[in-house]
Amino acid sequence: MRRPRLVERLTLGMQVPVTLVNGPAGAGKTLLVADWIAMEESPSRPAWLTVETEDNAPGVFWTYVLEAMRRLGLGPPDTVGSPARPGEVDHSLLARLAAHLGELTEPVVLVLDEFDRVAGSTEIADELEFVLRHVGEGLRLVLISRTEPLLPLHRYRAAGQVTDIRGADLAFRQEETAELLNRHGMHLSDRGVRALTERTGGWAAGLRLCILAAQRAEDPDIFLKNFEAGQSTLADFLLAEVLDTQSAETQDLMVRSSILEQIHPDLANALTGRDDAHPILAGLRRANAFVGPVGHSWYRLHPLFAEILRVHLRVRCPGLEPELHRRAARWLSEAGRFAEALPHAAAGGDWERTSHQFVEELAIGQLLTGLDAERLDRLFSQMPPATPGPAADLVRTARHLTRHDVDRGLDHLRRAEDNLHYDGPPSAALRLSCAELRVLAARMTGAADLAEAAAQDVEAARRAVPAERLEAHPELRALMLTDLGSAQLWAGRFDAARSTLSAAVRLHDGPHTAFPRHECLSRLALIDFLRGWPDRAERHAREAVAEAERGGLPPATRTGVAQLVLAAVALDRDELTAAHANLDQAAASTAAAHDPIVLAGLSLLRSRLLLAKGNPEGALHVLDELEEPHAVAEPSPWVSDRTALTMAGAHLAAGRPEVATEILGKDRAAGPESVVAAARARLAVGAVEEALELLGSLPGGPEDGPAITTRVLLARAQAADALGDSSAAERLTARALSTARPARLRRPFVEAGPWLRHLVRRRPELTRGHDWLPPALLGHTRVPHAHDTGPGLLTEPLSGREHEVLERLAQTMSTEDIAADLHLSVNTVKTHLKNIYRKLAATRRSEAVRHARELRLL
Amino acid sequence: MRYEIRVDGEMSHTMTEAFPELESVVAPGQTVLSGQIADEVQLYGLLTRFQSLGLHVVEMRRLHE
Numbered sequence: 001m002r003r004p005r006l007v008e009r010l011t012l013g014m015q016v017p018v019t020l021v022n023g024p025a026g027a028g029k030t031l032l033v034a035d036w037i038a039m040e041e042s043p044s045r046p047a048w049l050t051v052e053t054e055d056n057a058p059g060v061f062w063t064y065v066l067e068a069m070r071r072l073g074l075g076p077p078d079t080v081g082s083p084a085r086p087g088e089v090d091h092s093l094l095a096r097l098a099a100h101l102g103e104l105t106e107p108v109v110l111v112l113d114e115f116d117r118v119a120g121s122t123e124i125a126d127e128l129e130f131v132l133r134h135v136g137e138g139l140r141l142v143l144i145s146r147t148e149p150l151l152p153l154h155r156y157r158a159a160g161q162v163t164d165i166r167g168a169d170l171a172f173r174q175e176e177t178a179e180l181l182n183r184h185g186m187h188l189s190d191r192g193v194r195a196l197t198e199r200t201g202g203w204a205a206g207l208r209l210c211i212l213a214a215q216r217a218e219d220p221d222i223f224l225k226n227f228e229a230g231q232s233t234l235a236d237f238l239l240a241e242v243l244d245t246q247s248a249e250t251q252d253l254m255v256r257s258s259i260l261e262q263i264h265p266d267l268a269n270a271l272t273g274r275d276d277a278h279p280i281l282a283g284l285r286r287a288n289a290f291v292g293p294v295g296h297s298w299y300r301l302h303p304l305f306a307e308i309l310r311v312h313l314r315v316r317c318p319g320l321e322p323e324l325h326r327r328a329a330r331w332l333s334e335a336g337r338f339a340e341a342l343p344h345a346a347a348g349g350d351w352e353r354t355s356h357q358f359v360e361e362l363a364i365g366q367l368l369t370g371l372d373a374e375r376l377d378r379l380f381s382q383m384p385p386a387t388p389g390p391a392a393d394l395v396r397t398a399r400h401l402t403r404h405d406v407d408r409g410l411d412h413l414r415r416a417e418d419n420l421h422y423d424g425p426p427s428a429a430l431r432l433s434c435a436e437l438r439v440l441a442a443r444m445t446g447a448a449d450l451a452e453a454a455a456q457d458v459e460a461a462r463r464a465v466p467a468e469r470l471e472a473h474p475e476l477r478a479l480m481l482t483d484l485g486s487a488q489l490w491a492g493r494f495d496a497a498r499s500t501l502s503a504a505v506r507l508h509d510g511p512h513t514a515f516p517r518h519e520c521l522s523r524l525a526l527i528d529f530l531r532g533w534p535d536r537a538e539r540h541a542r543e544a545v546a547e548a549e550r551g552g553l554p555p556a557t558r559t560g561v562a563q564l565v566l567a568a569v570a571l572d573r574d575e576l577t578a579a580h581a582n583l584d585q586a587a588a589s590t591a592a593a594h595d596p597i598v599l600a601g602l603s604l605l606r607s608r609l610l611l612a613k614g615n616p617e618g619a620l621h622v623l624d625e626l627e628e629p630h631a632v633a634e635p636s637p638w639v640s641d642r643t644a645l646t647m648a649g650a651h652l653a654a655g656r657p658e659v660a661t662e663i664l665g666k667d668r669a670a671g672p673e674s675v676v677a678a679a680r681a682r683l684a685v686g687a688v689e690e691a692l693e694l695l696g697s698l699p700g701g702p703e704d705g706p707a708i709t710t711r712v713l714l715a716r717a718q719a720a721d722a723l724g725d726s727s728a729a730e731r732l733t734a735r736a737l738s739t740a741r742p743a744r745l746r747r748p749f750v751e752a753g754p755w756l757r758h759l760v761r762r763r764p765e766l767t768r769g770h771d772w773l774p775p776a777l778l779g780h781t782r783v784p785h786a787h788d789t790g791p792g793l794l795t796e797p798l799s800g801r802e803h804e805v806l807e808r809l810a811q812t813m814s815t816e817d818i819a820a821d822l823h824l825s826v827n828t829v830k831t832h833l834k835n836i837y838r839k840l841a842a843t844r845r846s847e848a849v850r851h852a853r854e855l856r857l858l
Numbered sequence: 859m860r861y862e863i864r865v866d867g868e869m870s871h872t873m874t875e876a877f878p879e880l881e882s883v884v885a886p887g888q889t890v891l892s893g894q895i896a897d898e899v900q901l902y903g904l905l906t907r908f909q910s911l912g913l914h915v916v917e918m919r920r921l922h923e
Contacts, residue, residue: 024909026912231886308911311875
């Protein structure tokens with residue numbers, strides 16, 4: 001039935017960003033909006049999304065919103081991306097969406113029906129508000145809801161930015177009731193119409209039920225008279241009346257199906273134990289009573305009626321509910337619909353079968369990644385500890401491992417392996433799931449051998465599973481390769497890790513594989529960096545970040561490895577501010593607390609950053625914790641190497657080459673950079689022959705990137721310089737410079753030592769055309785003598801107070817002004833100034849400021 | 859905390875079964891439900907249940923014991 005007065009308001013509503021259609025269940029909200037669209041009164045075909053309770057995870061919600069828009073061909077293009085996680089969605093994705101909508105010629109109308117189902121989620125409300133704020137005229141939001149959304153409605157209302165259609169507006173007026181009755185061939189007197197409208201409060205569902213009941217009553221007039229005079233609550237009375245007029249089979253089907261969100265005829269048959277659901281549901285749909293179609297032969301009970309029918313079920317068939325839930329769980333999990341099956345399994349207590357089915361359907365990876373992960377995890381959290389069977393233990397393993405609880409994860413994994421033959425010979429799916437989790441556990445304990453062995457078991461099990469079933473679960477392969485590659489990387493098997501991770505990146509991409517892709521690209525970047533290829537490392541790290549953004553992953557949920565690599569590359573380029581920023585982002589990742597690679601990387605880079613800022617003792621202090629053996633993981637050879645290398649660098653900078661030698665001597669099998677550091681430590685004590693011997697032992701393969709080659713060449717140049725062979729020193733330095741130029745690797749030159757500056761001062765033409773070098777190295781600035789232990793180093797760091805004084809000095813404030821500004825006496829400031837001059841090896845103010853700038857203290 | 863909730867209309871016996879934790883008394887044109895409510899979570903849960911069953915709450919108050 002058309003309701004022009006309300007349709008008009010919806011059309012007018014298109015002039016403001018938000019239209020709210022609020023009212024109780026059965027008020028006719030959805031029908032009204034659907035009718036408005038059908039009448040083509042809406043400006044463009046709207047994107048329609050009926051919100052489900054499961055959608056209150058923001059990632060899931062936005063996935064469906066984007067899908068609803070894409071279905072209409074309204075874009076948004078793939079560059080906007082799709083959420084890869086159920087949780088919070090990164091605002092960059094929403095900003096891209098808003099930008100895309102803002103560019104369209106016509107606003108997109110987005111209808112969110114049954115929005116009350118996610119009304120409790122402040123995240124979704126915040127995110128909707130964010131999009132509305134940034135979209136300009138590009139979006140018209142129509143919210144159909146039983147409750148008010150958590151948007152800042154008072155603000156919208158004050159600005160006239162919202163159209164409200166509320167329960168009182170939706171209520172049928174007398175003339176509308178009359179029209180409705182006419183359409184059903186019923187004619188009442190004016191008094192009768194008024195009484196009926198009053199009795200139902202104009203409530204649409206009540207009127208519809210009332211007409212249905214009257215039509216089926218022996219004498220409709222008497223029914224209506226009795227109804228008007230009655231005092232019963234509307235919904236329950238009317239529903240009971242209408243239900244009573246249905247056949248016993250129909251009643252039984254409706255009451256039993258009330259436990260379902262959506263009804264499929266075959267599922268309904270499973271609940272009734274009969275085979276008549278197809279004709280019954282089709283009949284109910286034709287009568288437009290209770291059920292509506294949702295496509296692909298699924299039906300949906302009107303939510304209000306479903307609630308009331310559930311009450312009837314409990315009264316009519318007490319104790320039957322759990323059994324119905326078990327049947328529904330079985331049917332749904334056999335149909336592969338786990339997200340829907342699990343709540344029924346929980347209600348029916350049939351966990352053994354459900355977990356078995358879950359594993360058999362190869363769904364185990366969905367607990368580890370993708371949009372359903374958190375929901376499945378929450379549902380399985382209700383599984384009692386007594387549920388037996390290897391499948392239940394595999395589910396527990398996956399849940400513990402995603403929480404980084406390796407010990408308990410391993411306990412359950414062992415129990416699952418011991419019970420693999422619990423139900424006879426284990427199926428391929430069971431073996432595959434078990435091996436997949438073994439790869440993950442091996443990764444978390446840094447055990448590359450175990451990971452490789454488990455990966456072979458995965459391959460063997462995969463061969464026994466039909467290809468199309470494997471194709472339906474791309475996440476399994478992506479996860480396995482990511483975990484295997486990570487374990488290989490930790491163990492320093494860089495070639496193997498690189499080929500494993502590259503294979504994972506080449507896999508088909510989708511929301512289920514977005515996170516593994518992001519991890520793989522980050523780790524490929526790390527391998528590039530460790531091999532001395534900063535440009536490639538940066539490229540891979542940026543791809544990893546782009547992949548995370550496309551998947552709407554907020555920074556905290558990313559791996560942190562990409563940011564670590566970017567920090568390391570910036571440090572090699574001597575861009576300390578950028579290095580700092582990237583390091584902070586890496587530390588903000590939640591993985592930072594669990595992933596041994598991130599933990600080690602953070603300490604190493606913090607230490608190197610402190611060293612670059614002239615604080616070798618601080619740099620050493622940061623490394624203390626790395627020396628403690630990790631609680632879970634096996635030690636990683638390259639992490640130990642790098643730790644030794646960084647410690648040695650700090651000791652060398654602090655003027656303790658013997659300590660550096662001793663540290664590096666402990667690990668003779670270390671990589672080229674450690675050999676270079678050892679050679680430099682020998683050079684620092686004048687042991688040139690030993691240094692040359694060390695450098696001569698370097699194989700120098702084609703795998704070594706410019707970051708390594710540059711350091712090797714510089715160490716050779718230093719040795720040549722120490723031997724007085726200045727032409728060789730110049731030649732090697734020139735080669736080092738041209739090797740470093742494309743990636744602008746400034747750090748090796750900055751930390752090379754005083755010999756390089758002396759060389760450059762003698763032969764300034766060496767650095768000609770190398771404007772990328774820091775000014776101190778270009779030969780035209782005299783570097784203060786005090787820093788000959790290494791440029792960029794202070795023999796004694798400035799105190800906080802001294803730094804404050806220095807800053808004011810740089811603003812050419814007078815001593816008196818500085819004293820007043822800092823609430824200090826003039827004499828105290830003079831003492832600070834003296835110390836600053838001493839530490840900066842300056843005799844005058846201008847000199848102190850210049851040196852401080854060169855050392856980037858300002 | 860003991861609460862009393864008044865609902866518009868006379869609830870059927872079946873419908874009162876949906877609130878086994880509450881006692882119900884049907885008065886002319888109204889149903890009065892009362893019982894112990896542990897905390898706010900339960901209270902809001904109850905109100906949602908009333909709403910989802912199409913029942914209109916007209917009054918709700920806390921009783922002094």
